[in-house]
Amino acid sequence: MSTKNTDVLIVGSGIAGMQAALDIGDSGLNAVIVEKSPSIGGKMISLSKVFPTLDCASCITTPKMAASSHHPRVDIYTYTEVKEIKKVSDGFEAVIIKKPRFVIESECISCKKCEEVCPVYVKDEFEYGLGVKKAISIPFTNAIPQFPVLDESKCIRCGACARVCPKDCIDYLQKPEEINIKSKAVIISTGYEITPMDAKKEYNGTKLPNVISSLQAERLLAPHGPYGKFLRPSDGKIPDSIAYVQCAGSRDESIGIPYCSRVCCMYAIKQAMLLSGMLPLSEITIYYMDIRAFGKGYEQFYNQARAMGINFVKAKVAKITEDEEHNPILRIDRQEDGSKPQEVKHDIVVLSQGLVPSTKNFFGLELEINEYGFINQPQKTLSPAKTNIEGVFVAGVASGPKDIPDTIMEAGSAAVEVINYVKSVKVGS
Numbered sequence: 001m002s003t004k005n006t007d008v009l010i011v012g013s014g015i016a017g018m019q020a021a022l023d024i025g026d027s028g029l030n031a032v033i034v035e036k037s038p039s040i041g042g043k044m045i046s047l048s049k050v051f052p053t054l055d056c057a058s059c060i061t062t063p064k065m066a067a068s069s070h071h072p073r074v075d076i077y078t079y080t081e082v083k084e085i086k087k088v089s090d091g092f093e094a095v096i097i098k099k100p101r102f103v104i105e106s107e108c109i110s111c112k113k114c115e116e117v118c119p120v121y122v123k124d125e126f127e128y129g130l131g132v133k134k135a136i137s138i139p140f141t142n143a144i145p146q147f148p149v150l151d152e153s154k155c156i157r158c159g160a161c162a163r164v165c166p167k168d169c170i171d172y173l174q175k176p177e178e179i180n181i182k183s184k185a186v187i188i189s190t191g192y193e194i195t196p197m198d199a200k201k202e203y204n205g206t207k208l209p210n211v212i213s214s215l216q217a218e219r220l221l222a223p224h225g226p227y228g229k230f231l232r233p234s235d236g237k238i239p240d241s242i243a244y245v246q247c248a249g250s251r252d253e254s255i256g257i258p259y260c261s262r263v264c265c266m267y268a269i270k271q272a273m274l275l276s277g278m279l280p281l282s283e284i285t286i287y288y289m290d291i292r293a294f295g296k297g298y299e300q301f302y303n304q305a306r307a308m309g310i311n312f313v314k315a316k317v318a319k320i321t322e323d324e325e326h327n328p329i330l331r332i333d334r335q336e337d338g339s340k341p342q343e344v345k346h347d348i349v350v351l352s353q354g355l356v357p358s359t360k361n362f363f364g365l366e367l368e369i370n371e372y373g374f375i376n377q378p379q380k381t382l383s384p385a386k387t388n389i390e391g392v393f394v395a396g397v398a399s400g401p402k403d404i405p406d407t408i409m410e411a412g413s414a415a416v417e418v419i420n421y422v423k424s425v426k427v428g429s
Helices: 015-026 057-070 113-117 160-164 214-221 264-278 298-307 404-423
Strands: 002-005 008-011 031-034 074-077 080-088 091-098 121-123 132-134 177-183 185-188 192-194 211-213 241-245 283-288 311-322 328-334 342-345 348-351 355-357 392-394
Touching: 008 015, 008 080, 008 177, 015 031, 015 057, 015 074, 015 404, 031 177, 057 074, 091 185, 113 160, 185 404, 211 214, 214 264, 214 348, 241 264, 241 328, 264 283, 264 298, 328 348, 392 404
Parallel strands: 002 177, 008 031, 008 185, 031 074, 185 392, 211 348, 241 283, 241 348, 283 311
Antiparallel strands: 080 091, 091 177, 121 132, 192 355, 311 328, 328 342
């Protein structure tokens, strides 16, 4: 087992992890980022635009990715899982497992020839199943690092990639590598997952092809998305009628998620506004219980959406079915006019899912977590970054649902706390 010494271990390379790493590196300390995916960037790199400014998400994230990968004081381990983190007398020891890409990274020149000749197509995780990729491929266009990953479970061992590789760097026998990381402090920035499509059985999210997730909608809206346009997955039709179902994975005791995920209203409004510009003849309806526009400029953003002609219907959606042409049918109960439940038909439905923690055990650290699995912050501290363990800090959605500006702010707070902590007499004294 090889050993790497650093000042700060950062788990997760979303916008929070990258921002914290850059701030720490600029201060003169060293940081190691560990990311379980093949590329850094987190969820933000897959988004189309951000609210309420409608700035390009990729244009914000890609420079952060490049800066993190080129920073002389930041080391990055991608496609690597954290096995455990232990607190020891002089800091922390972590065991990480670098999973095999079946490519010798030190030799690879990212020419993509292996990807071009591979005969096997598999579902593309980056496109959330809407597109396909080769069994050996670079994760997405602007991935960092630009190394391919071979899907061992789908590979047919034809050897085409190995024969065409100009650097002879395809290694079918590559094994997982165990690495020991010694650090003085830890930042947990593991981010989130969205609630499962089948969390609410009545919506048939995994059964109806034209009921899609919020992240699938983001990819359809992105200029570098799977289809190049916003099309129905079932038949490639441009939808004339689009519906958003709010609180499809939040504020619902029946699925064990009673809390508000804070961002669902705003990302639905953002997507609706983008669709209004992309498909000006399409009708867009948002079915909601409450609109929660809490941040700076969010209320104006909501009012702008109403002025653009987007329909906001205060109604509970009880059930989603479909007709013989795969058009989703929503059974709704309007809340304002007291009318009887009715059925409405749309071409495509987007479920506005909530946010849940991306990990449960936090790598064996005895962190205090709340009943929903998010990291608790001690009530006696004014810092949003501190945890109950001295030397362990948190940033981003690992401590609870929040938007991108709050995530970046917390990452900066975590970086400041870590810098002060590592430079104090508490560590290495």
